[in-house]
Amino acid sequence: MAVLNSVQNPVVMVDTNGHIAFANWEAEAFFGASAAHLSRYKLSTFIPFGSPLLSLIDQVRERRAPVNEYRVDLSSPRLGQDKLVDLYVAPVVNQPGDVVIVFQERSMADKIDRQLTHRAAARSVTGLASMLAHEIKNPLSGIRGAAQLLETSVTDEDRALTRLICDETDRIVSLVDRMEVFSDERPVDRISLNIHSVLDHVKAIAKAGFARNIRITENYDPSLPPVYANRDQLVQVFLNLIKNAAEAIGDRPDGEIQLTTAYRPGIRLSVAGSREKISLPLEFCVHDNGPGVPADLLPHLFDPFITTKTNGSGLGLALVAKIIGGHGGIVECDSQANRTTFRVLMPVSKDIPLDEEPPAKSTGSF
Numbered sequence: 092m093a094v095l096n097s098v099q100n101p102v103v104m105v106d107t108n109g110h111i112a113f114a115n116w117e118a119e120a121f122f123g124a125s126a127a128h129l130s131r132y133k134l135s136t137f138i139p140f141g142s143p144l145l146s147l148i149d150q151v152r153e154r155r156a157p158v159n160e161y162r163v164d165l166s167s168p169r170l171g172q173d174k175l176v177d178l179y180v181a182p183v184v185n186q187p188g189d190v191v192i193v194f195q196e197r198s199m200a201d202k203i204d205r206q207l208t209h210r211a212a213a214r215s216v217t218g219l220a221s222m223l224a225h226e227i228k229n230p231l232s233g234i235r236g237a238a239q240l241l242e243t244s245v246t247d248e249d250r251a252l253t254r255l256i257c258d259e260t261d262r263i264v265s266l267v268d269r270m271e272v273f274s275d276e277r278p279v280d281r282i283s284l285n286i287h288s289v290l291d292h293v294k295a296i297a298k299a300g301f302a303r304n305i306r307i308t309e310n311y312d313p314s315l316p317p318v319y320a321n322r323d324q325l326v327q328v329f330l331n332l333i334k335n336a337a338e339a340i341g342d343r344p345d346g347e348i349q350l351t352t353a354y355r356p357g358i359r360l361s362v363a364g365s366r367e368k369i370s371l372p373l374e375f376c377v378h379d380n381g382p383g384v385p386a387d388l389l390p391h392l393f394d395p396f397i398t399t400k401t402n403g404s405g406l407g408l409a410l411v412a413k414i415i416g417g418h419g420g421i422v423e424c425d426s427q428a429n430r431t432t433f434r435v436l437m438p439v440s441k442d443i444p445l446d447e448e449p450p451a452k453s454t455g456s457f
Contacts, residue, residue, distance in 0.1 A: 098115060098117065098193075099117060100117055100196075101115065101117040101118035101120070101194040101196075102114070102191065102192070102194075103134065103194075104183065104190070104191050104192075105134050105189065105191075105192065107189060108133070109148075110133050110134075111129045111132065111134055112130065112189065113126070114126040114129045118194070121170075121194060121196075122170065123169075123170070123171075137170065138170070139167045143160065143163055144163060144165070144178060144180075144192070147160055147178060147180045148190050148192075151180045151181065151182055151190050152182065152188060156182070157179065157182070158181075159177070160177070160178045161177045161178075162175055162176075163175070163177070163178050174196075175196070176196055177194075177195040178192065180192050227263070232264075235257050235261070238254075238256040238260070239253070242254070242257075279324060281319050281320055281418075282321075282322070283319060283440035284317055284319075284320050284322055285317055286317075286325070286352055287315070287352065289325050289329065290309070290311075290350050290375070292326060293329045293333060294307050294309075294333070294350065296330060297330070297337065301334055302334075302348065305337055305340055305346045306347045307333075307347075307348045307350065308347065308349045308350070309349070309351070310349060310350070310351045311350075311352045312352050312353050314354070315354055315373065316354075316439045316440065317439065318373055318438070318439065318440060319438060319439065320418050320437065321418075324417075325414075327410075328414050328415060328422075328435070331408070331410070331411050332377040332435075333377055334407075335407065335433075336378075336433075339381030339382065339431065340380070343380075343381070345380070346381070347379070347380050348377065348379050349378040350375075350376070350377060351375075351376045351378065352373075352376075353374045353376075354372050354373065356370070356372045370438060370439070371419075371420055371436040371437060372438075373436065373438065373439055374435070374436055375435040376433065376434050376435070377432070377433045378430065378431070379430075379431050380429050382428065383428045383429065383430070383431050384424065389424060389426055393411070393412040393424075415435055418438075419437070419438050420435060421435075421436050
């Protein structure tokens with residue numbers, strides 16, 4: 092059973108009467124109850140009525156062979172929302188009628204799939220940015236130069252039109268300049284960084300400017316190992332996320348942004364073109380109590396040109412996804428009314444062994 096407690100997926104064993112005979116540590120977290128408490132009840136007590144899981148158990152008992160079922164929705168008031176799982180149900184050898192169930196939560200897998208889609212979108216913007224820089228900025232400079240020449244020889248009434256031409260060309264050039272960031276594929280210098288010094292620096296910038304009237308709190312894990320990253324790019328990422336949070340809160344008098352860090356072992360991401368899997372145990376979050384992101388916008392939030400701001404370009408979060416993806420990490424967003432969380436998962440510094448875990452850490456909630 093100690094081996095099953097080391098498994099990063101929820102695992103339960105159900106006896107012939109349907110009672111939960113064993114639950115590993117991940118299962119305790121999944122069901123929100125201790126193994127001792129779970130053992131008092133049948134599995135049917137904790138899953139939605141009529142769930143296909145029950146019929147899968149009967150099928151395994153009858154066939155005495157394991158089965159897989161994908162994307163089974165176990166969402167309920169007891170288990171919570173977004174409980175979409177893949178199931179592996181197998182008979183227990185030498186214990187007829189008993190079955191073992193392994194739950195693979197789909198939420199993280201789906202988020203990683205979306206993250207890979209975001210990276211593909213960022214690559215599309217990279218090509219678009221290169222084309223725009225070459226094909227648009229050059230003729231725009233000619234248009235602006237011509238407007239400036241005309242400005243010296245027209246009436247005051249027409250001069251307003253030439254000024255409008257100059258202002259609009261400057262605005263387009265500014266947008267193209269922002270997009271050119273996506274086409275910069277040069278390698279960046281990375282070092283072992285204390286993420287808390289980065290977050291404190293970003294907080295100081297925010298409190299001196301756009302978030303001066305918003306309460307910003309921290310809940311840091313002091314034992315967190317260093318992250319292997321480029322400091323300037325991480326500052327850009329978290330400045331973007333905190334600014335988004337501040338703009339979402341607006342003038343709300345009880346507005347609050349919370350910065351949290353934690354060590355979450357178990358998340359591993361496959362690297363394209365190799366068998367290597369990168370561990371992403373470092374979790375950095377920006378929480379806010381704003382109105383939340385519209386549900387229809389949430390799956391596309393990191394796509395370019397997606398924004399809810401009147402004057403927004405929709406490139407800020409796309410750039411965040413590009414930078415974090417370039418560091419081998421992922422960024423995701425969970426949102427509901429009065430609580431939005433942007434979560435960044437990243438690898439530890441190359442100087443830290445991947446199988447080494449830090450000592451016990453502080454915890455907290457927002």
